[in-house]
Amino acid sequence: MSQVLHTPPPAPAAPAPVPAAEHDLAALAARHGLSVSGARPSLPGYVRRLWARRHFITAFATAKLTAQYSQAKLGQLWQVMTPLLNAAVYYFIFGVLMQTRDGVPDYVPFLVTGVFVWTFTQSSLLAGTRAISGNLGLVRALHFPRAALPLSFCLQQLQQLLFSMAALAVILLAFGVPPAASWLLAIPALALQFTFNAGVSMILARIGAKTPDIAQLMPFVLRTWMYASGVMFSIDHVIAKHGEGLPSWVGPVLQANPAAVYIDLMRFALIDSFRAHQLPDHVWLIATGWALLAGIGGFIYFWKAEETYGRG
Structure with missing residues (x-):
């Protein structure tokens, strides 16, 4: 009778220990001085990077403004003619047909100032909506603070407004509004x-x-906002005339509307017949508050998504 001996298989050799850092890609990258591509910097660092590219922002805005009407025969004259034509249409519809000019001294300067200032806001917001989505090639090809794009588009619209202000000064003088401090x-x-x-x-x-x-939605939102901003009519005059039939909150809301506030400030600055009593109370404080709220809040909101732009 034979006896079979079952020898247990030898235990496998234990693998050599591997340093934990080899499995931790973040630690490995940090050890070799590498960082995540496109990582969001700190807020102060982001501001510094943006300031360092201020020349790019200015040059980009100027180039976009120059190219805007490069295919038109009248060229850069359209920068002035477009808001003037809009003002002419609004004058005929609202001033003549709807008689919103009644009770408003210097109605033509009043209307043209409102149209020019509103166009600045409207064009800035429309351009800002497409600042990233309309420039994906640039966003994906180059590394720069993405806030440079909406800022450059706003600067482009400011430059266009400054051209229009020269025409506005001529209109003011033509309608007997004297230059003043x-x-x-x-x-x-x-x-x-x-x-x-x-x-x-x-x-x-x-x-x-x-x-x-x-x-696609913004033109409808902006059109509604324009009609509530006193571009073609005096909010103060409407409240005085129809205030009894309106809820009590309508007047303060219309006067505190940021677009209306900035339009009123420009009218107060440029038109001699537009008096301080037509401005809402504490108008400069309201204007500063809207600027700080939107400027700081919008910048932080945009910065928080810095890593996501151009991806997906």
Whole structure:
């Protein structure tokens, strides 16, 4: 009788220990001085990078403005003619047919100022909506702070407004509005409006980067906003005339509307017959508050999604 001996198989040799850092890609990258491509910098660092590219922002805005009407025979004259033609249409519809000019002194300067200032906000927001989604090639090809794009589009619209302001000065003089020291108030008013426009543009740029359909909705939103901003009529006159039939909150809301505030400030600065009593109370405080709220809030909101632009 034979006896079979079952020898247990030898135990496998234990693998050599591997340093944990070899499995931790983040630690490995940090050990070799590597960082994530396109990682969002800190807020102060982002501001510094943006400031370092201020020349690019200015040059990009100027190039876009120059190319805007390069195919038109009249060229850059359309920068002035477009808002003037809009003002002429609004004058015929609202001033003549609907008689909104009644009770409004210097109605033509009043209307043209409103149209020019509103066009600045409208064009800035429309351009900001497509700032990322309409420039994906640039976003994906180059590494730069993405906030440079909505800021450059707002600067482009500011440059266009400055061309229009030269035409506005001629209109004011033609209708008997004399130059005055108050015209200098247009500078801080435009600075506050630019800050507001830039902040809202950055908010819309982030939304538009993920939801391009917002660009199709914005013209309807802006048209409604325009009709509530006193571009073609005096809010103060409407409240005085129809205030009894309106809810009590309508007047303060219309007067605190940021677009209406900046339009009123420009009218107060440029038109001699537009008096301080037509401005809402604490108007400069309201204008500054809207600028800071939109400017700082919009910048932080845009910065938080810095890593996502151009991906997906």
